[in-house]
Amino acid sequence: MDTNDVKIFESVAEHQSFTKAAKSMFTVQSNVTARIKSLEEEFGAELFDRDSRRIGLTPSGEILMRYCKQIGQLLDEAKSSIKNRELLPGR
Structure with a gap:
């Protein structure tokens, strides 16, 4: 799983x-x-209920979605920390 897989998973769930x-x-x-099929194989579970008219978690x-949100928050924090560190002069 990579960060793009997380974004795709979240987008399918959202839309x-x-x-x-x-x-x-x-x-x-x-x-x-x-990508969704790959995630389902990786986790060994169906992530979406599918029928002819709708799709849902x-x-x-739902469990994976909670972790995806945490992953997104951690990535945002990491980017912010690195950006702020590079703005500080000196070592």
């Missing part, structure tokens, strides 16, 4: 659509589908 997620991520739907998907 409740692989197609809309693909558009928002500036990629093709087949890529989104492949499974209980496993």
Whole structure:
């Protein structure tokens, strides 16, 4: 799993659509589908309930979403810390 997979997962959950997620991520739907399938294989669980009209998170998907939010916050903190450190003069 990489940070782009996290963003794709969050986008699918937000839009409740692989197609809309693909558009928002500036990629093709087949890529989104492949990344989600890869995540499901990696975690050994279905992350989305799918039917012909809608898509939603499974209980496993809900758990992963909580961790994705934490990952996003940690990445933002890391970027901010590094940026602020580079602004300080000296060692």
